[in-house]
Amino acid sequence: MDLLEREAVLQDLAGHLRAAxxxxxxxxLVRGEAGIGKTAVVHRLARLADPNIRVLIGACDPLATPRPLGPLMDLAPRLGQAVRTALTGALAGPCRSDEVFDCLLADLSAYPSLLVVEDIHWADEATMDLLRYLARRLPSVPALVAATYRNDEIGRTHHLTSLLGTLAGYPWVYRHDLAPLSRRAVARLATGHAVDAEQLYRVSAGNPFIVTEILAAPAEPIPATVREAVAGRLADLSAAARMVVDVLAVLGRRVSLPLLASILPAPEEALDEAVACGIVCTDGQVTEFRHELTRLAVLEAVPAAYRLQVHRHVLAAMRSGPVAVDDLALLADHSEGARDPTAVLEYAPAAAAHAAASGAHREAAAQYARALRYADRLPPDQQSSLLEGHSRACLLSGRLDEGVASRRTAAKLRRTLGDRLREGENLRWLSCWLWPSGRTAEARQTGLDAVRVLEGLGPSRELAWAYLNLCQLACYEHEGVAVAAAHAEKAIALGERFGDAGVVVQARFHTAAARALSEGCGWGDCEQAVSGAMAQDLPVDAGFMELIMCWFAALQRDAARTTAAVRRAEAHCLDRNLLTYLLCTRAWGSWGLLNRGLWTQADDAAQDVLSHPGSPPTGRALALTVLGLVRARQGKAQVSPLLEQAASLVDSNCLLDTGLGWEARVEVAWLAGDHELVQEEAQRGLAALAGRTHPWLSGPLACWIHRAGGAPPQVPAAEPYALELAGDWAGAAARWDRLGCPYDAALARLSGDAPALHQALAAFEVLGARPAVAHTRTVMRTRGVRPVRRGPREATRVNPYGLTNRELDVLKLLYEGLSDAEIAARLYIAPKTAGHHVGAVMAKLGVHTRHEAARRLHQSEH
Structure with a gap:
């Protein structure tokens, strides 16, 4: 596992070693809870040690009767003869242990050494005495002693507490705490795995061991290794302490001491034992498990009858007094555990509404789902309300299929009840979310059905939203500014009449967005609309509009605008738990990276979208298209299956397929040298786009026909495409340069003179676009242009990133986790020079962190 967020500790330890x-x-002293990575850190330190430093590693074992001087026995083969003889004598009988200590001290004095003693919380008394002895005399020896222990298991009576108290007075003793991983680090570890990174963080609390085990067995609710580790830690508990742990597992995540005492009289002593075990922790009057997955592992082993008894007891106790809103989720959980459907239907919907109002859409969806399991006891109108709430929460938390299914059922129930207003509202919502599901034809028809139903009822707020939905669809499907504006005008009139600011701001936004796409103006109005939504406290509307801005900026190939829009939208969606919007934003971010020529980063971003189980079909289709283009441009195989899979996720008339999908397939045919297929595919794409006015989709298809030697039809084309089609390759290339799209600029220069061809060749070589390089050389030979450059020198051709031999050496040392100073020492260069090499490596790889650079080496070797 990558040692994320341990760089500072490793750097400190390496500094201690050099000084010692x-x-x-x-x-x-390296300390932290079980599984936090103490062993990984000290072993990495051992690997980073200078070859002239002797490394000695020993460990204490969790034995009922610990081995005397167990760690010393482990490392004895690497010690001198005098130590081995004294150790053998001490273990045999009459020889005193202090003779062993003296011999070890002398041995350490003879060689620069790193002595690692792991898990001293399990140490025997003799090992404790050895550490006391060494610690006092360390200033006289050239050695660093690194000892690890679990600070979550060290209570007031633990035998290690006395040793730690002794060490407190020594200024040459340093303490290093290993903290749990952050959300960001957990998300990085989850990259490429089909898991929900946020859920992974929640159940693991950032514990590296638990994170790794879940990623190794994502299909298992509780990995066997975690289950066994928990069972091992509970095995030595007394019956009373085990009962406390079982009750805490049933009660939930944070349990007050009074609530625990209401079930188990005088639980304090047994609770102290459970805390000393390290599996639970206390914070004032509240107790909780260190990790949610640990709680679930314990709960799994609690007998069902006992669980039922505890749930019923707690439910009765909590219902006996006033109920706080923060307790609603807990009451809903205990209601279901107590098998009390009436209580579930009382508390789960209230808990869901409270979660939704707080922006906790994932929790809201779970509570609505809980209530729906018992909804057959309710009248149809209340069932419909639950389904509507569930749908909205699911759609905002990345559970698109569930949300669409609930909305369909709600619409049918409302129709059966004769509630036409709510039926129309549900149809409008259904239309909104069918589009990101890739079912654009159904989205269009359902949107029209919603308007038909609601228009029959007269003016209403719901009809305003239905008109807005048609405006949005017209904008997304590029039906023209006039069509979008006509629907927007109706929506704005009703929105203002009924005082619905969300309708008004979104209608104005989408009218401006339609202008921005087809006419190249209106971006400022879009930004103003987003600002207006935030000013009116409409965070969901603002998040949605920011996503659309990412989409449209990426479609227009504006690198700077796309980068800024994606950064802003990601921050907004993360702050407000808008998971579906976030994943779509990241998909468009990957397209933006592709256009900027940052293909490795684009590949990573697309993989992140694909690995998340909540990614909607349109987002997945876009990510697959990006992956296909990256691989095609790099000359890799297995491109067509990616593009075919992308097309299969959405309707044949979906913009992502008729637009970017067609463009990708055409380019792949061009890179393969099949100009006939280029023209056929491009003509099919233009036919599918007939009736739409999007110059950024039809323009590239026309250009590909032109590049393949054909005569493209007259279609709307954005400025750089129009310039190239008009024969102004220089103007087109200059425009692409201003937009920040080096690959597209190089393509435009293929129609140019000899200097332009040289520029194109150089650009393709820097990008690693092997097929385009070969094509450019062919064009140059055909036109009698001799290449000035023969490509990268041999040292840079041996790797896919264009690194020199020295830069490859630096990359390998980055993989080992070395700092600039340590790299300099290994390569016998100045630290400043090492820093320059590190910067060059990261720039060529297109990464921002040393960890990402190291991961590139790992990927290239596998």
């Missing part, structure tokens, strides 16, 4: 071997010696 030159004298005076030091002791470093």
């Amino acid at each position: 071997v030159n004298g005076p010696g030091r002791l470093a």
Whole structure:
């Protein structure tokens, strides 16, 4: 596993080691909970140690009767003869242990050493005495002693507490705490795995061991290794402490001491034992498990009858007094655990509404789903309300299929009840979410059905939203500014009449967005609309509009605008838990990276979207298209299956297929040298786009026909495409340069003179666009242009990133986790020079962190 967020600790430890071997010696205590990565850190330190430093590693074992001087026995083969003899004598009988200590001290004094003693919370008394002895005398020896222990298991009576108290007075003793991983680090580890990174963080609380085990067995609710680890830690608990742990597992995540005492009289002593075990922790009057997955592993082993008894007891206790809104979720959980449907239907919907109002859409969806399991006891109108709430929460939390299914059922129930207003509203919602599902034809028809139903009832707020939906669809399907504006005008009139600011701001936004796409103006009005939504406290509307701005900026190939829009939208969606919008934003971000020539980053971003189980079909289709183009441009195989899979996720008339999908298939045919197929595919794409006015979709298809030697039809084309079609390759290339699209600029220069061809060749070589390089050389030979450059020198051709031999050496050391100073020492260069090499490596790889650079090496080797 990558050692994320451990760089600072490793750097400190490496500094201790360098200082200690030159004298005076030091002791470093590395502490943290079980699974936090203590062993990984000290073993990485051992690998980073200078070859002239002797590395000694021993460990204490969790034995009922610990081995005397167990760690010393582990490392004895690497010690001198005097130590081995004294150790053998001490274990045999009459020889005193202090003779062993003296011999070890002398041995450490003879060689610069790193002595690692792991898990000293399990140490025997003799090992504790050895550490006391060494710690006091370390300033006289050239050695760093690194000891690890679990601080979550060290209570007031633990035998290690006395040793730690002794060490507190020594200034050469340093303490290093390993914290849980952050959300960002967990998300990075989850990259490429089909898991929900946020859920992974929640159940693991950032514990690296738990994260790794879940990723290794994502299909298992509780990985066997985690289950066994929990069972092992509980095995030595007393019956009373085990009962406390079982009750806490049933009660939930945070349990007050009074609530626990209402079930188990005088639980304090047993609770202290459970805390000392390290599986639970206390914070004032509240107790909770360190990790949610640990709680679930314990809960799994609690007998069902006992679980039922505890749930019923707690439910009765909590219902006996006033109910706080923060307790609604807990009451809903205990209601279901107590098998009390009436209580579930009382508390789960209220808990869901509270979660939704707080922006916790995932929690709201779960609570609505809980209530729906018992909804057959309710009248149809209340069932419909639950389905509508469930649908909205699901759609905002990345559970698109569930949300669409609930909305369909709600619409049918409302129709059966004769509630035409609610039926029309449900149809409008259904239309809104069928589009990102890739079912654009059904979205269009359902939107028209919603308007038909609602128009029959007269003016209403719901009809305003239905008109807005048609405006949005007209904008997304590029039916023209006039069509979008006509629907927007109706929506705005009703929105203002009924005081619905959300309708008004979105209608104005989408009218401006339609202008921005077809006429190239209106972006400022879009930004103003987003600002207006935020000013009127409409965060969901603002998040949705920011997503659309990412989409349209990426379609227009504006690198700077796309980068800014994606950064802003990501921050907004993360802050407000808008998962579906976030995943779509990241999909368009990957397209933006592709256009900027950052293909490795584009590949990573697309993989992130595909690995998330909540990614909607349109987002997945776009990510697959990006992956296909990256691989095609790099000359890799298995491109067509990616593009075919992308097309299968959405309707044949979906914009992502008729637009970007067609363009991708045409380019792949061009890169393969099949100009006949280029023209056939491009003509099919233009036919599918007939009746739509999007110059950024029809323009590239016309250009591909032109590049393949054909005569393209007259179609709307954005400026750089129009310039190239008009024969102004220089103007087109200059426009692409201003937009920040190096690959497109190089393509335009293929129609130019000899200097332009040289520029195109150089650009393709820097990008690693092997098929385009070969094509350019063919064009140059055909036109009698001799290449000035023969490509990268041999040292840079041996790797896919264009690194020199020295840069490859630096990359390998980055993979080992070395700092600039450590790289400099290994390569016998100045630290400043090492820093320059590191910067060059990261720039060529298109990454921003040392970890990402190291991961490139790992990927290239596998």
